[in-house]
Amino acid sequence: MWKTFCVVSILFLTLCVQSLHAYTKEEVVRRGRLLCGVSSGSPGFSSVDAQGRWSGLDVDVCRAVAVAVLGNAGKVEYLPLPEEEAFTALISGTVDILSRHSAWTFSRDSGLPVHFAAVSYYDDQALMVAAKLAARTAAELKKARVCAPVGSPYEAPLLEYLERRRVEVKLVPFETVALAAKGFENEACDVLSQPRSQLHGLRLGLAAADSAVILEEAIAKEPFAPVVRQGDDVWLNIVRWSLYAMIAGEEQGVTSRNAEELRVSNVLAVRRLLGQEGGLGKGLGLSDDWAYQILKQIGNYGEVFDRNLGQASPLRLSRGVNALWNKGGLLYAPPFR
Numbered sequence: 001m002w003k004t005f006c007v008v009s010i011l012f013l014t015l016c017v018q019s020l021h022a023y024t025k026e027e028v029v030r031r032g033r034l035l036c037g038v039s040s041g042s043p044g045f046s047s048v049d050a051q052g053r054w055s056g057l058d059v060d061v062c063r064a065v066a067v068a069v070l071g072n073a074g075k076v077e078y079l080p081l082p083e084e085e086a087f088t089a090l091i092s093g094t095v096d097i098l099s100r101h102s103a104w105t106f107s108r109d110s111g112l113p114v115h116f117a118a119v120s121y122y123d124d125q126a127l128m129v130a131a132k133l134a135a136r137t138a139a140e141l142k143k144a145r146v147c148a149p150v151g152s153p154y155e156a157p158l159l160e161y162l163e164r165r166r167v168e169v170k171l172v173p174f175e176t177v178a179l180a181a182k183g184f185e186n187e188a189c190d191v192l193s194q195p196r197s198q199l200h201g202l203r204l205g206l207a208a209a210d211s212a213v214i215l216e217e218a219i220a221k222e223p224f225a226p227v228v229r230q231g232d233d234v235w236l237n238i239v240r241w242s243l244y245a246m247i248a249g250e251e252q253g254v255t256s257r258n259a260e261e262l263r264v265s266n267v268l269a270v271r272r273l274l275g276q277e278g279g280l281g282k283g284l285g286l287s288d289d290w291a292y293q294i295l296k297q298i299g300n301y302g303e304v305f306d307r308n309l310g311q312a313s314p315l316r317l318s319r320g321v322n323a324l325w326n327k328g329g330l331l332y333a334p335p336f337r
Helices: 002-020 024-031 057-070 083-092 106-111 155-164 177-185 196-204 233-252 268-273 290-297 301-308
Strands: 034-038 076-080 114-116 121-130 143-149 168-174 191-195 212-214 220-224 227-229
Touching: 024 034, 024 057, 024 233, 034 057, 034 083, 057 076, 057 233, 057 290, 057 301, 083 114, 083 227, 106 114, 121 155, 121 196, 143 155, 143 177, 155 168, 168 177, 177 191, 177 196, 191 196, 196 212, 227 233, 233 268, 233 290, 233 301, 268 290
Parallel strands: 034 076, 143 168, 143 191
Antiparallel strands: 114 227, 121 191, 121 212, 121 220
16 A cells, blocks of 8 residues: 555656756756755765764765765755655655665666666675574575565565575564664574665674674675656766766776876876866766866765775775776776767
8 A cells, every 4th residue: 555655646746846857957056055865874875973974875976966066075965765755755856866775676767757877886685694593505594584674675585585495484574674673683583684785784783793694695686876857867967977987087097186186197088087178068067177076076986985885984895896897896987088
């Protein structure tokens, strides 16, 4: 019933506001700040400290868009949204962008009036299990009490995955993922399945992180991307290429520390990226140095990953498939020409 109500509400909002938000860039400029919808409390991606300062990879994606449009990474207002409200908030115009709020799937892409701009983080659905079970693979579980957040899109793939491995499953329901994590910690259940990146954050929040193990095997692909409304191709391109600017910066060796000196580089691709040749701002209605400003103020993708998720962060995640395409990963920016 709730899912049906949400679908009907989204379709109604689409009809009412589709023509009202065709010029998002102009509205952001008029307002003087970007409205960024993020998940509520996801370490490494979007979290807020006691002083109200937001940080994370998803936060930096919005900061990059703000730099491109407004010239200032600080001109962003973050709105934490539960998953069931996120797309309604975007379509209604409550936010200008959702930053890595939901995985890019066929049903979302084809069934909602939204566009996924470009993958910002390649994730996968994984299993976190109680360390006391001493399981190295799902098949070794034999029996499993599964923490089951109500309405979770990850439940069906998990049950199918465990069934194929002849694991006997008992579902232990919880209202939210946070309560499921608490149930896991209190040993009410001993298996929790979410995107791997989220499991690392949940594990870090346990009283004893070594009481849980995240298995290496992947259940399903979970590519995350910033999302915008349909009907505004200029805005879609601004968001897409703001992310690509950070990826291209890493490809070309441009960092927040050397961006200024590289503006006089002998490498044509670097000069074009930094706005010294080619007039790359014209097609987006931006200044030619928009990508330079993103790299100078925020850094390239590698810098963003390292401080939020990598070795400079509490999570200490490896790059894995989120490494550049020429370093064994999947990250790839189209040419800036």
